[in-house]
Amino acid sequence: MPKTTINHYAEHPPAPPETLVRLLATTGITINGDAPWDVQVYDESVYRDVLTRGTLGFGQAYIEGRWDCNRLDEFFHRVMRADIDEQLGGWGKLQLLGDVLRHALFNLQTKKRAYQVAQQHYDIGNDVFEAMLDSSMSYSCAYWEHARTLEEAQQAKLEMICRKLDLRPGERVLEIGCGWGGLAKYMAQHYQVEVVGITVSVEQQALARERCAGLSVDIQLMDYRELQGKFDKIVSVGMFEHVGPKNYPVYFETAHRLLKDNGLFLLHTIGNHKTALYTDAWIDRYIFPNGKLPSANEITHAIEKKFLIEDWHNFGPDYDRTLMAWWDKFNRAWPELQFKYDESFYRMWRYYLMCCAGYFRSRQGQLWQVVLSKRQSNRLYRSIRPTSAH
Structure with a gap:
């Protein structure tokens, strides 16, 4: 894996909001915990982005290296199995409402x-x-x-x-x-x-x-x-x-x-x-x-x-297994691909494949x-x- 944009763990990681701790309690995920599926948060802005911009803010923060997770696939499996995305409150709900209205009011798949x-x-x-x-x-x-x-x-x-x-x-x-x-x-x-x-x-x-x-x-x-x-x-x-x-x-x-x-x-x-x-x-x-x-x-x-x-x-x-096979091949090919694509692309692609694997694993x-x-x-x-x- 390429170097993360965050060079080292913060000596005192930012404390997570009680809202997120409570949401994740049923999943077995601990913020800044020791399990492979636990997320390591390096910047407290991650919490703000999750609560105000939902999955979009969370994914963008990952691409930017503001948080990480060893077993990202298993993190998503646990989150999706518990339907955590549907339980976000506050501004996260407004983000979802905007997405719903966008799909309801517009034909997003026209010929153009x-x-x-x-x-x-x-x-x-x-x-x-x-x-x-x-x-x-x-x-x-x-x-x-x-x-x-x-x-x-x-x-x-x-x-x-x-x-x-x-x-x-x-x-x-x-x-x-x-x-x-x-x-x-x-x-x-x-x-x-x-x-x-x-x-x-x-x-x-x-x-x-x-x-x-x-x-x-x-x-x-x-x-x-x-x-x-x-x-x-x-x-x-x-x-x-x-x-x-x-x-x-x-x-x-x-x-x-x-x-x-x-x-x-x-x-x-x-x-x-x-x-x-x-x-x-x-x-x-x-x-x-x-x-x-x-x-x-x-x-x-x-x-x-x-x-x-x-x-x-x-x-x-079978799609879970397919996605993990794709990730394995992509990751092994990265030493050659990295001369054309940057670290942000690597993190984006990992996030994409791992969240999809978790999606199918969660059923x-x-x-x-x-x-x-x-x-x-x-x-x-x-x-x-x-x-x-x-």
């Missing part, structure tokens, strides 16, 4: 806004993602049931998707949010299908085209609302989190219009354990601007009268693969669950 997340996150540099991800560059939850390594787990996920879609040679497949082309390449190579993949990231498009050269794969830079044509199968992995509830109707209407009557649509998405009215302010500011995680209720409501649910598979705990976070079909379909679908390693 759709490219913002690419510019801020996916286009930061392919070198970061190449260092962190497996060889397929799959930036979504892996499937670990029969896997020992990240590489095996991501390959198992790709194979499971293809089997769930019942891919047949010569079929035309649409991938909404194709990333760096890992799934498109796998489908074209192993199942001899023709793939059209779309992304809003310039960097992803360039690398995906390079990786899929010579295959029946067409990678386009476009928003899903611009799509035309007909497809035998549709798949979307890790993109629905950027759609937003105000756009769920048009998203599923678009998929319904594009899918042939006898086709299948696989939706792979992170899901929240309940319907939330806002997105975590720190994640929205620093990682995924304008994103919003769906609940099961929001998905089922949006697909009603459009699709039938053929299968709903939850393997959320607030779910990972769903939902297989959908049209009512007009006459296929008899059987749920797919791998019984052995691929």
